[in-house]
Amino acid sequence: MKILVLGGGGREHALVWKLKQSPRVEKIWCAPGNGGIAAEAECVAIDAGDVGAIVAFAEKVHPHLTIVGPELPLVNGLTDAFRQRNWPIVGPSQHAAQLEGSKIFSKEFLARHGIPTAKMFGAYDSAAEVYRALHSAPFSLVIKADGLCAGKGVFLAPDFAAAKDFVERVMEKNELGPGGKPILLEETLEGDELSFIILTDGNHYAPLVPTRDHKRVFDGNQGPNTGGMGAYSTDELLPDALRETIRKTIIEPTLRGLSADGIPYQGFLYIGLMLTKSGPKVLEFNCRLGDPEAQAILARLDFDLAEILGDVAAGKLNPSKLRWKPGASACVVLTSGGYPGKFEPGKTIDGLTAAGQINGVKVLHAGTKLAGDALVTSGGRVLGVTAAAASIEAALACAYEAASRIHFAGVHYRKDIGAHATRLKAAGD
Ligand code: AMP
Numbered sequence: 001m002k003i004l005v006l007g008g009g010g011r012e013h014a015l016v017w018k019l020k021q022s023p024r025v026e027k028i029w030c031a032p033g034n035g036g037i038a039a040e041a042e043c044v045a046i047d048a049g050d051v052g053a054i055v056a057f058a059e060k061v062h063p064h065l066t067i068v069g070p071e072l073p074l075v076n077g078l079t080d081a082f083r084q085r086n087w088p089i090v091g092p093s094q095h096a097a098q099l100e101g102s103k104i105f106s107k108e109f110l111a112r113h114g115i116p117t118a119k120m121f122g123a124y125d126s127a128a129e130v131y132r133a134l135h136s137a138p139f140s141l142v143i144k145a146d147g148l149c150a151g152k153g154v155f156l157a158p159d160f161a162a163a164k165d166f167v168e169r170v171m172e173k174n175e176l177g178p179g180g181k182p183i184l185l186e187e188t189l190e191g192d193e194l195s196f197i198i199l200t201d202g203n204h205y206a207p208l209v210p211t212r213d214h215k216r217v218f219d220g221n222q223g224p225n226t227g228g229m230g231a232y233s234t235d236e237l238l239p240d241a242l243r244e245t246i247r248k249t250i251i252e253p254t255l256r257g258l259s260a261d262g263i264p265y266q267g268f269l270y271i272g273l274m275l276t277k278s279g280p281k282v283l284e285f286n287c288r289l290g291d292p293e294a295q296a297i298l299a300r301l302d303f304d305l306a307e308i309l310g311d312v313a314a315g316k317l318n319p320s321k322l323r324w325k326p327g328a329s330a331c332v333v334l335t336s337g338g339y340p341g342k343f344e345p346g347k348t349i350d351g352l353t354a355a356g357q358i359n360g361v362k363v364l365h366a367g368t369k370l371a372g373d374a375l376v377t378s379g380g381r382v383l384g385v386t387a388a389a390a391s392i393e394a395a396l397a398c399a400y401e402a403a404s405r406i407h408f409a410g411v412h413y414r415k416d417i418g419a420h421a422t423r424l425k426a427a428g429d
Helices: 010-020 051-061 078-084 103-112 127-135 160-172 240-260 293-298 305-313 352-356 392-404 419-426
Strands: 002-007 027-032 065-068 120-124 141-145 154-157 183-187 192-200 205-207 211-218 222-234 267-276 279-286 328-335 361-365 368-371 374-377 381-389
Touching (some): 002 010, 002 051, 010 293, 010 305, 010 381, 065 078, 103 183, 103 279, 160 183, 205 240, 222 392, 240 267, 240 279, 293 328, 352 361, 352 392, 381 392
Antiparallel strands (some): 141 154, 141 183, 192 205
């Protein structure tokens, strides 16, 4: 098989790493890829969101399968362009990708099919309407911009002043671009968050192993939100009874709802859940694997990824073929100093060989590029040091030992990835 992977972050490096282990894979292109992916696939300098350029490239090289990593190509209609030409591709249609691309679309979908979620107070096209609604709204509440805003479109507002400030920046100063309008207001949910990701061909589905990510930049969930500072996976995150509840009250109604609405869904579906006192509720849908959840999930994979994704594209997924390594995995993200604010790229990265020598460790690249013979930083999230082992403690120990061997000026990473899991275990929960 010749495979084209779209995207250039840690998630796409993890996909390339596992696809490459398949005996049926002969060649992988990655558009645009990054400095680490370049060692394992042929990187092509095309923006993953540029539908016309990707179609033109595929016309030339004829991949047997194309796999979409990020959301932008989905929302831009890439999979529709491929399917019109009968080219095998993994990822939902532009219509289905509205589950992620429009928060209002997804809230209306959830309401229509009676799927548990935070109560929506209203959706508004103008700042004046939001201010009026905020006067009678109960605080704290959650404000969400409708469109894609690179993770910056959700604000947990403690009071009127903070809410007004956010709405002003998003709707009047357009700080988030066109994705900032309209805006919706919803109730604040409390509980633990859990990411539940499935792979589906539209008829059958298989849940992937459970993961949890860490969004804040500093230890103890302090500081601003980021794209993700790390993730871990262990089966203990999801007791059987909870898994069954999520299947019955969330996953199956979602798949039935999509089918009833005439929206065939094929690919990865990420469901962000809040485990509230009154049961699991949907926070959001993403139409793809999460990043860095993908790194933790794929580290536990024990099946032929190219075969299974080929089956998904052909509409013949056999869920029993998805097998997972027992134990656990962890991904610790190393960032540029200053991220998620301003940072300086171009720092030389050392220690990767020593880090990769630790058993069970794979260093996945996100924001790196080659500058001559040297590997340098080129983004906020630079590397995802990923490890799989027999227990969460062992996976974390390996990942942290490897991370300590890597150096670049200003490097920052959280020291408490997975700490919640080890604390729960120690307490016998
Ligand atoms: P979303 O993009 O909708 O998942 O929002 C990003 C993050 O904001 C989530 O992972 C939650 O931590 C938080 N969040 C979103 N909606 C709510 C809500 N209704 N209540 C509490 N937290 C929320």
